[in-house]
Amino acid sequence: MNIYVLLKRTFDTEEKITINDARIEEEGAEFIINPYDEYAVEEAINLRDEHGGEVTVVTIGEEESEKQLRTALAMGADKAVLINTEDDLEDGDQYTTVKILEAFFEDKDVDLILAGNVAIDEASGQVGPRLAERLDIPYVTTITSITIDGETVQIERDVEGDVEKVDTSLPLLVTCQQGLNEPRYPSLPGIMKAKKKPLEELELDDLDLDEDDVEPKTKTVDIFLPPEKEAGKVLEGEIDDQVKELVSLLRNEAKVL
Ligand SMILES: Cc1cc2nc3c(=O)[nH]c(=O)nc-3n(C[C@H](O)[C@H](O)[C@H](O)COP(=O)(O)OP(=O)(O)OC[C@H]3O[C@@H](n4cnc5c(N)ncnc54)[C@H](O)[C@@H]3O)c2cc1C
Secondary structure, three states, rough: OOOEOOOEEOOOOOOOOOOOOOEEEEOOOEEEEOHHHHHHHHHHHHHHHHOOOEEEEEEOHHHHHHHHHHEEEEEEEOEEEEEEEOOOOOOHHHHHHHHHHHHHOOOOOOOOEEEOOOOOOOOOOHHHHHHHHHOOOOOOEEEEEEEOOOOOEEEEEEEEEEEEEEEEEEEEEEOOOOOOOOOOOHHHHHHHOOOOOOOOOOOHHHHOHHHHHHOOOOOOOOOOOOOOOOOOOOOOOOOOHHHHHHHHHHEEEEEOO
8 A cells, every 4th residue: 555644843832932023933942743643654654564555754844854754764654755845935835735745646656645633833724635635535534543444444533522434435535633543652773774764855846846836825924822821819708708809800800790
């Protein structure tokens, strides 16, 4: 089976994030594989081990994304592709990303593409479904289980906590949800092997695209952190007095009564 994983290098949102001029400051930020894409890599490796074939991990990004691709190779993926837009593009949006991926997949013989359900930084959840539409293949989002038998695929997907069962067929694109599996940590031998695994680097030109073809259709106007939470107020004294004070605060300070 030809299995592809779409992998995005993202900010680690558990670390401190600084915003400057409507952009997250890269200096000092930590970068990781988008967590949902780790489920995708793990599932791809398991499916390859069960059915044979190979796993290729694809990222659109800059030179620094090589680190996350090497981690996926160390987990057990066979090949990696970095579509490096560093020299060609300054801005991009979901249209840009999908247009580039569409061109990449144009001459590929695909059985299964696994993406994350959502990227934790920009979180549009658009890339997987939009790519499947462009490739004219079926897609199923937020999957928590996948069983492949020949061309037939049985899927369980998370629907806000409920489970929906879907039958479909290959070729297929799925987006992965928490609960699908427990992603492995790369082993030391895996890390050593990963250094020798193929990592192909492509530019827009290699995909017969130029800047105008992938010009973004949207522009991020602003992004901002949520306001800092103020310390809570603890009321003291007799219960009757506390109730009176609470009502007064709700009426005069919070102005919700
Ligand atoms: C050339 C370029 C320049 C950009 N410039 C800017 C910018 O200036 N400002 C800005 O805010 N954003 C920029 N972006 C990022 C872009 O706006 C979105 O982050 C990107 O389109 C993905 O959307 P999302 O984060 O909402 O992903 P989602 O749709 O939420 O992601 C879902 C899944 O799609 C896959 N996926 C998403 N992105 C990629 C990727 N890059 N490579 C491989 N798989 C992926 C992953 O599997 C991911 O889990 C740029 C992107 C590109 C390609």
